[in-house]
Structure formats: C-alpha cells, structure tokens
Amino acid sequence: RKEVEQDPGPFNVPEGATVAFNCTYSNSASQSFFWYRQDCRKEPKLLMSVYSSGNEDGRFTAQLNRASQYISLLIRDSKLSDSATYLCVVKGDRDYKLSFGAGTTVTVRA
Amino acid sequence: DAGVIQSPRHEVTEMGQEVTLRCKPISGHDYLFWYRQTMMRGLELLIYFNNNVPIDDSGMPEDRFSAKMPNASFSTLKIQPSEPRDSAVYFCASSLGTAPYFGPGTRLLVL
Numbered sequence: 001r002k003e004v005e006q007d008p009g010p011f012n013v014p015e016g017a018t019v020a021f022n023c024t025y026s027n028s029a030s031q032s033f034f035w036y037r038q039d040c041r042k043e044p045k046l047l048m049s050v051y052s053s054g055n056e057d058g059r060f061t062a063q064l065n066r067a068s069q070y071i072s073l074l075i076r077d078s079k080l081s082d083s084a085t086y087l088c089v090v091k092g093d094r095d096y097k098l099s100f101g102a103g104t105t106v107t108v109r110a
Numbered sequence: 111d112a113g114v115i116q117s118p119r120h121e122v123t124e125m126g127q128e129v130t131l132r133c134k135p136i137s138g139h140d141y142l143f144w145y146r147q148t149m150m151r152g153l154e155l156l157i158y159f160n161n162n163v164p165i166d167d168s169g170m171p172e173d174r175f176s177a178k179m180p181n182a183s184f185s186t187l188k189i190q191p192s193e194p195r196d197s198a199v200y201f202c203a204s205s206l207g208t209a210p211y212f213g214p215g216t217r218l219l220v221l
Contacts, residue, residue, distance in 0.1 A: 034209045043201055043212035044153070087153070096141060096207070097166060100153040
C-alpha cells in the first residue's frame with residue numbers, strides 16, 4: 001500500500017464552482033500534513049499546511065480526519081488560475097521524510 | 111529574498127557521461143532535500159541533509175548517484191555514469207524543519 005494515495009482526477013469544473021478532493025495516508029502516527037500545488041512544468045509550491053482543527057486560507061479549506069486517516073482540500077469559487085495539480089504531503093513521526101501523493105489534477109474551465 | 115537556486119535548468123547528455131546538478135538553498139535553512147520527479151513514479155525523495163550532514167539516503171537509486179553538501183549554501187547531486195532511465199526533473203528543496211520550498215528544478219535528459 002502506498003503511504004499517500006490521491007484520486008488522480010482530473011476534476012473538470014466550471015468557473016465559480018466548488019471542488020473538493022481527498023487524500024488518504026497509511027501511517028497513523030503521521031505528524032504534519034500539507035497541500036502543495038504544481039503547475040505544468042513548474043516546481044511544487046506550498047499551498048497550505050493542514051491543522052487538526054481544519055483551516056482556511058481565502059477560498060481554500062483544508063480538513064484533517066485522523067480517525068479515518070485522510071485530509072481534504074476544498075476550493076470555493078474556482079478561478080481559471082486554480083487549474084493545477086494538487087499534491088498531498090504527509091510527514092511521518094520518526095524523521096523528516098515527507099511522502100508525496102501522486103497528485104490530483106484540477107482543470108477549471110471558463 | 112532569493113529562493114532555492116538550481117543549475118543547470120536543463121541538461122542533455124549521452125549515456126555514460128557524468129552529470130552534476132547544483133543547488134543553493136535559501137539562506138538560513140538547515141534542511142536540504144533532493145527529489146526526482148517522473149510521470150511514472152511521481153516525486154521521490156533521494157536524500158536529505160540536516161546542517162550539511164546526510165540524514166537519509168535510502169532513496170538514492172544506486173551507487174551511480176552521490177550527493178554532497180560541503181557547506182550550508184551549496185549542494186551537489188552527481189550521477190556517474192548516467193543512464194537513459196535517469197531522465198527526470200530533479201528538484202532541490204530547503205526548509206527550516208517545516209514544509210520545504212522547492213527550486214525550479216533541473217530537467218535532465220540522458221540519450
């Protein structure tokens with residue numbers, strides 16, 4: 001079983017729509033969680049950290065469910081510029097190794 | 111403030127040649143990571159350093175790969191000899207122990 005699994009998508013949504021997707025992780029002792037976005041042929045960039053109580057950053061909301069071992073990302077009022085691949089990242093409990101999911105592709109259409 | 115700097119940005123070489131990738135982390139960051147990204151395998155951690163010391167190199171594919179960090183502002187990833195299956199984007203990233211910041215990557219093509 002992979003350490004981090006994501007639905008690859010693609011999620012094709014119209015501008016203004018809400019899109020949400022999850023990521024599951026296998027290590028129940030994982031400590032830290034992040035969402036990165038990666039544009040085509042670019043480097044991954046930190047979108048937001050995910051806190052136990054859930055957190056928002058503008059149109060983006062991240063949730064953590066430790067019992068079911070998944071994190072989620074919700075994008076409200078989608079913009080064309082939100083089109084990207086979103087990478088789920090999990091840090092284990094023993095060291096600083098980060099495990100990356102394969103990414104979920106989101107395409108926002110006009 | 112400059113981000114993570116990598117060079118070269120693109121490298122095309124022939125099988126059997128030595129390839130050296132370079133990275134300058136963000137000033138003050140004490141963690142440095144080397145990742146490789148391919149369509150088939152996604153992002154893979156090759157090795158990471160803390161305070162210039164290699165902590166985990168279990169992701170380094172084989173003896174053909176080596177990485178050094180002689181000081182806090184410079185690291186290299188060397189492949190010798192290179193093979194076509196090494197073709198990928200190699201990212202360097204640095205952090206202060208939180209989420210890492212990635213450099214723009216080096217696109218390597220081994221013919």
